[in-house]
Amino acid sequence: MYTQALDLPDNAAAKAAAPASHEAGPMARFEACIDADGRIEPQDWMPEAYRKTLVRQISQHAHSEIIGMQPEGNWISRAPSLKRKAILIAKVQDEGGHGLYLYSAAETLGTSRDQMLDGLHTGRAKYSSIFNYPTLNWADVGVIGWLVDGAAIMNQIPLCRCSYGPYARAMIRICKEESFHQRQGYEALLTMMQGTPAQRALVQDAVNRWWWPVLAMFGPPDADSLHSGQSMRWGIKRISNDDLRQRFVDATVPQAKVLGVSLPDPDLTWNEERQHHDYGAIDWDEFWSTVNGNGPCNRERLATRVKAHNDGQWVRDAALAHAEKQQRRAMKEAA
Ligand code: FAQ
Numbered sequence: 001m002y003t004q005a006l007d008l009p010d011n012a013a014a015k016a017a018a019p020a021s022h023e024a025g026p027m028a029r030f031e032a033c034i035d036a037d038g039r040i041e042p043q044d045w046m047p048e049a050y051r052k053t054l055v056r057q058i059s060q061h062a063h064s065e066i067i068g069m070q071p072e073g074n075w076i077s078r079a080p081s082l083k084r085k086a087i088l089i090a091k092v093q094d095e096g097g098h099g100l101y102l103y104s105a106a107e108t109l110g111t112s113r114d115q116m117l118d119g120l121h122t123g124r125a126k127y128s129s130i131f132n133y134p135t136l137n138w139a140d141v142g143v144i145g146w147l148v149d150g151a152a153i154m155n156q157i158p159l160c161r162c163s164y165g166p167y168a169r170a171m172i173r174i175c176k177e178e179s180f181h182q183r184q185g186y187e188a189l190l191t192m193m194q195g196t197p198a199q200r201a202l203v204q205d206a207v208n209r210w211w212w213p214v215l216a217m218f219g220p221p222d223a224d225s226l227h228s229g230q231s232m233r234w235g236i237k238r239i240s241n242d243d244l245r246q247r248f249v250d251a252t253v254p255q256a257k258v259l260g261v262s263l264p265d266p267d268l269t270w271n272e273e274r275q276h277h278d279y280g281a282i283d284w285d286e287f288w289s290t291v292n293g294n295g296p297c298n299r300e301r302l303a304t305r306v307k308a309h310n311d312g313q314w315v316r317d318a319a320l321a322h323a324e325k326q327q328r329r330a331m332k333e334a335a
Helices: 011-017 026-035 048-067 069-073 082-107 113-121 138-156 165-193 197-216 228-233 241-259 284-294 298-311 313-334
Strands: 269-271 276-278
Touching: 048 069, 048 082, 048 113, 048 228, 048 298, 069 082, 069 138, 069 298, 082 113, 082 165, 113 298, 138 165, 138 197, 138 241, 165 197, 165 241, 197 241, 197 284, 241 276, 284 298, 298 313
Parallel strands: none
Antiparallel strands: 269 276
8 A cells, every 4th residue: 555666776777877987977977877766875976965965864764763762662561461562562672773774874974873863962953743742542552553654654665766775775674664563553543443432532532633743744845845856856755745745645544434533634535636635734833843843742852862872871881892802802812
């Protein structure tokens, strides 16, 4: 349902299509590789603006995964059964892993993890607006899986075809895991919807609260999207913010029907002419206020993250001391 083809282009052919080094400068070779839908690798020459855009997007994406562990992590100790607890622990751990793949991909562009984390911890770097909303009841955990992971997959499948090789490759594994995350959320909600009226009411309440922030998660409308034009020209983004949002709405409406919940938008209707659903106006003031640090949980999320980082200092110190000891031993043995 979420896939838009995972077939990857023939990189060798694309690179061969690029003019040879004696014929053209690095910019021409870069452009030719992008035009032929090839992959740019870390050792390849790239314009500084391309590098900067990638570091911005990949590090923001990594920060989102790491901060995104918090809303659901909040429910690990209160999961309603051992099975749900085990699933949730695995999911939250996956999000941490996604952050690590993505930091590694960004590091290949010459930015250190310390620099990226400093950006996050000092509030200079962005992370997804969606993780600044609270998880008030157990159904929120299911709704995050169904809607937030569902939106993330919709946005991230095209990134498997991103022109920067390390990012594209990281995204393939991430998307496979996100797909499991989406299904576990939907399954948890289906179970609740077969339960008591109180359980069904919890699901509906969670859907009502998350629907609009999830739609905003795809980013500003195309007309206001600062980076989309250039990022699409470079093959970093493949599908625009509005087009992804529309695909998500179209995919989610039938799922809501099966689940038996209503989506909180009186303007949501099928448009026969467009062959898409029309939907109501998104509150962009709320979006920007959240992005700029004033959402319901921004301060709490950042404070929790900074504390976790500081509390983990002894682990990093111990790992470094161990690595140094091993290196000294290896040098002594080699001498
Ligand atoms: N939140 O010109 P555009 C997940 C910013 S991972 C905050 O359209 P662009 C997994 C944008 O950065 C979710 N800021 O920007 C999970 C820019 O500001 P800047 C994260 C946002 O880059 C599930 C400005 O607005 N996914 O969910 C947002 O072309 C469950 C102008 O915007 C990714 O990061 C936003 N929602 O398009 C984990 C995917 N939207 O940088 C745990 C990769 C926009 O100039 C539990 N990223 N902004 O200061 C992307 O695809 C793109 O970066 C977009 C934004 C589509 C997010």
